[in-house]
Structures are given as structure tokens and as C-alpha cells.
Amino acid sequence: SFQPKLSVIAGTLARFVPDILYYLVIFLAFGTMLSCMLAVVFGGRSYSGVSSVTEGMLVVYKAIIAGSDASLMRFLRAAADGQAGFSNVAMLALAWVVMVIVSLFFLFLMDVLVAIIMRPYAR
Numbered sequence: 001s002f003q004p005k006l007s008v009i010a011g012t013l014a015r016f017v018p019d020i021l022y023y024l025v026i027f028l029a030f031g032t033m034l035s036c037m038l039a040v041v042f043g044g045r046s047y048s049g050v051s052s053v054t055e056g057m058l059v060v061y062k063a064i065i066a067g068s069d070a071s072l073m074r075f076l077r078a079a080a081d082g083q084a085g086f087s088n089v090a091m092l093a094l095a096w097v098v099m100v101i102v103s104l105f106f107l108f109l110m111d112v113l114v115a116i117i118m119r120p121y122a123r
Helices: 004-042 053-066 070-080 089-122
Strands: none
Touching (some): 004 053, 004 089, 053 070, 070 089
16 A cells, blocks of 8 residues: 555455354344334334334344433333333333443443454454
């Protein structure tokens, strides 16, 4: 390359593309499964944001990428505390699990992305 400093950036970008693609496949599969689960359990009856799988995917990905979705987290917190009219123990537990997963996955997403970018740069 004519500019060594720029070749470091281009080389890093070229080397982390396969890892990013694998990570995106896993990320999309995780988000789709989470939105399907929310649509089946909570959809239509109580929270309009997950009344279908596609709307659920939008809400889930927005919550994961932004760190949290205010309306989804409010609903899940109310459902987990038993204030949303759910008396089923499985629904209450699922609300807690989803609330924790969505909150922690944002932190995990950022850590993994930094690790994927740093590994080829260190070579």
C-alpha cells in the first residue's frame, strides 16, 4: 500500500469480516427466537408491540441495539411483578428472563464486537 497507516485499517477491516458475518447470523437467530417467544406468549393479549413476530423482531432488535426499549421494559417489569394481569408462574418467569436477557445482551453485544475488531488488529 502507498500509505502504511491506512493499510492497517483496511487490513483489519478485511480480516474481521468473516467473524462479523458469523456473529450477525447468531445475533439474528437469537433475536428472532426471542421475538417468536414473546409473540407466542405475550402477543395479542396484552402488549401490542409483540402482537406478531415481525413487530416483535422490531421491538427486540431495537431493545437490544439501543440497550432497552422503554415500552417493552415497562411491560416486562409489570408482567414480572404480576401487575399486568398474569397469574401463570411460567409467564411471570418468562417476563423476568426476557427482561434480564435483553438488558445483558446489549453489554455482551458491545464486548463481543470490540473483541472481534481487536483480534485481527493485534495480528
